[in-house]
Amino acid sequence: MWFRSEKIQSNPLIEKLLSNRKEVYGEAIKALEHLDLLTKESLVPPLKEALKHRSKEIRKSAQWALGYLKESAKEAIPALIATLKDKHWEIRSGAEWALGEIGLDSKVAIPEIIRALKDKHPYVRNNAAMTLGKFGSTAQEAVLPLIESLQDKDVYVRYWAALALGEIGSESAIPALEKILQDRDAGVSRNAQISLQKIKK
16 A cells, blocks of 8 residues: 555555545445544544645545545645645545535635636536535625626536525625526526525525
8 A cells, every 4th residue: 555655654444535446435434424533533644644645546535535524624624725726627626625525614715715716627616616605604705706607608617606605695696696597507597596585585
């Protein structure tokens, strides 16, 4: 295993979490549900170290594992923020997802995730919009960038931006959401309607 060559202390569960075999990885993710808080937190340091590994697949697996650890992985937030600048779009997108799963402790990443709304890859942009919505009312600074994203050429970016604006709940988004009710995609217009109902409550 790469752990020995890079002097990273590991255990069988860490090795499974970073496995490229889906059945092994899936088994390890399920095992996380039954661990106590201290045990979960003990997994974070080696997973943080794995975020710097030369293998893209290992970096991606580490991100997913940290995301599944949720708030137990808050120690890894700075390391995950650093991977928002990875050269591979899958890693940038995975960082967004993991930060959103960790929860409100990750709100320090909001400025970087807002910047990701302009990423060249559409999947990174739509994941950024989705993640910003998870921060709810704490992401007020994302309202204007998300309004701009309602005009993105990618339908999924518009879809998640419309939904995120409702989760954040700013009345300043109402005119833009009303306009997007006419979007050519039914999912986007439906999300705009849902968000308008939330904001106007």
